[in-house]
Amino acid sequence: MQSDNVIEVKDLKKKFKVYYDKGNSLKEKILFKSRNKYEERWVLNGISFNVKKGEAIGLIGHNGCGKSTTLKLLNRIIYPTSGEIKMKGRVSSLIELGAGFHPDMSGRENIYINASIFGLTKKEIDERIDDIIEFSELEEFMDNPVRTYSSGMYMRLAFAVAINVDADILLIDEILAVGDANFQAKCFNKLREIKGKGVTIVIVSHSLGQVEQICDRTIWIDKGLIREEGQPRKVHPLYMDYMSDTTLNSHQKKEEEEEKTTESEEVQNENVVEENSPRDIGNFDIKITDVQLIDVKTRKPATKFHIEDQMELQVCYMRKNKNIKKCEFGFHIFRSDGLDYYGTNTLIDKVNSVELKDTGKISVVFGAIYLLQGEYKIDIAFHNDLGLTYNHRYNAVEFEIKNYYDEVGIARVTHEWIFNEKEK
Numbered sequence: 001m002q003s004d005n006v007i008e009v010k011d012l013k014k015k016f017k018v019y020y021d022k023g024n025s026l027k028e029k030i031l032f033k034s035r036n037k038y039e040e041r042w043v044l045n046g047i048s049f050n051v052k053k054g055e056a057i058g059l060i061g062h063n064g065c066g067k068s069t070t071l072k073l074l075n076r077i078i079y080p081t082s083g084e085i086k087m088k089g090r091v092s093s094l095i096e097l098g099a100g101f102h103p104d105m106s107g108r109e110n111i112y113i114n115a116s117i118f119g120l121t122k123k124e125i126d127e128r129i130d131d132i133i134e135f136s137e138l139e140e141f142m143d144n145p146v147r148t149y150s151s152g153m154y155m156r157l158a159f160a161v162a163i164n165v166d167a168d169i170l171l172i173d174e175i176l177a178v179g180d181a182n183f184q185a186k187c188f189n190k191l192r193e194i195k196g197k198g199v200t201i202v203i204v205s206h207s208l209g210q211v212e213q214i215c216d217r218t219i220w221i222d223k224g225l226i227r228e229e230g231q232p233r234k235v236h237p238l239y240m241d242y243m244s245d246t247t248l249n250s251h252q253k254k255e256e257e258e259e260k261t262t263e264s265e266e267v268q269n270e271n272v273v274e275e276n277s278p279r280d281i282g283n284f285d286i287k288i289t290d291v292q293l294i295d296v297k298t299r300k301p302a303t304k305f306h307i308e309d310q311m312e313l314q315v316c317y318m319r320k321n322k323n324i325k326k327c328e329f330g331f332h333i334f335r336s337d338g339l340d341y342y343g344t345n346t347l348i349d350k351v352n353s354v355e356l357k358d359t360g361k362i363s364v365v366f367g368a369i370y371l372l373q374g375e376y377k378i379d380i381a382f383h384n385d386l387g388l389t390y391n392h393r394y395n396a397v398e399f400e401i402k403n404y405y406d407e408v409g410i411a412r413v414t415h416e417w418i419f420n421e422k423e424k
C-alpha cells in the first residue's frame, strides 16, 4: 500500500444472486418447492480508486448503480466477487440507519453498545458520553428505548457516535438526508472539522450540493464502472447533463405523442428553469425563479459583452419557507471549459445578509468585466451562514465576451506603460 493512501481499491467486482420468486400462496410454494433458479446480477464490473489520508470522496450515480454496494464492500458488510480492497486505520460508518441499535435499549445504552462495536473501551466511552449526548441534542430522550425514536432521532444518535469514536476512515451512506436542515448543517460543519484533523471520508449521496460542501473528489459510478472522477465542480455538470439527457430520452416518446395535439409555446426566457431541473440543487426553501444579465449602458438584457462593458446580474427568488428571514447569496463565474474565474458571496464580502421578502430581486452590478474573449457561465446560490443550500443553480446564465484586441490570457490586468531614460 502506498504510504499516503488509506484506501486502495483494485479492480473490484461484485455480483449478486437474485433468486426467482417461489410465489406467496401455499399452493405456489409447494408447486415451486424445488425452484432454486437464480440469475446473476453484476453490480460492479471492475472499479479501482485510491483515497489519501484526510481526503473526502463523494460517490454519485443514478439509483442502483452500485454506490451503496461499494460502501458496504469498504465496510466489509459484504465481500467482493473479485478484486482487492486495502484499508489502513479504524473505520467508522453510518451505513444502515440504526443497524447497530437495539430497539428495546435506551439511547444511552445504545451509545455504549455502538461505540464498543467501533472499538472503544468502557472508560473511553465514559469520557466522551457527554459530548455524544450533547451533539445529538437528545438529552431528554436518552433514557427512552430507541424504538420510540423517529428516523431523524436515530440519525442524530448514530452520527453523534460515529464521529466520536476516533475513526481514521468514516463511511457515510445518504444518511444525512434524514434530520432537519439545521442539524444537517451542523453535521456538515462537524465533518469538515474532522476532515481537517486528517479523517478520511467516503460519502454516498444523491445531493450534489452535499458532496460539493465536503468532498475534494467525486467518483461517478455508472454501469458498474467509474465513468468520471475528479473535482466535484468538474464532474457534477457532466453528471447533470447525462441525467437530463436520460430523463429527456425517457420522456421523448410521451412528448412526441403530445406534440401531435399541441404546438409548443415559444420560450420567452432561456433562463427560466423548470421545477426539478437537474441544474438546480438545494432544499428549495428559497427558490430561484429567474436570472438574467443586463447591459448597464442600455439597461437591456444581453448575453454578449465587450471587455469594457458593465454587466448587471439580476436574480429573482421566491421564499417558500416563511420562517427564513435572512440568507446569504453568492455567484461564481467560470469559463465554458470549467476554468474557475471568480466567486464570492455576501458572507465573504462582509455585506449585510439578504433580508428576504416573499418574492424579491437581487442585483449584482459588476465593474468593467476585464475578461478576455470567450464564453462564460455563472453559478448562483442562496444558502445560510452554515452552508445549508436553499437553491444552487449551475450555469444559471451564460455570456460571451467579444474582444477587439490581441491581449492573451483570461483577464485583463490593468496596467500603465512608463518609458524613461535610464539614469546614469
Ligand SMILES: Nc1ncnc2c1ncn2[C@@H]1O[C@H](COP(=O)(O)OP(=O)(O)OP(=O)(O)O)[C@@H](O)[C@H]1O
Pocket: 016, 017, 018, 041, 043, 061, 062, 063, 064, 065, 066, 067, 068, 069, 070
Ligand atoms: N443483497 C443483494 N442481493 C441482490 N441484489 C442486490 C443486493 N444488494 C444490492 N443489490 C442490487 O445491486 C444494485 C446496486 O444496489 P446499490 O444499493 O449499491 O445501489 P445504489 O447506487 O446505492 O442505489 P440508490 O441510489 O438507489 O441507493 C441494485 O440493482 C440492487 O437491487
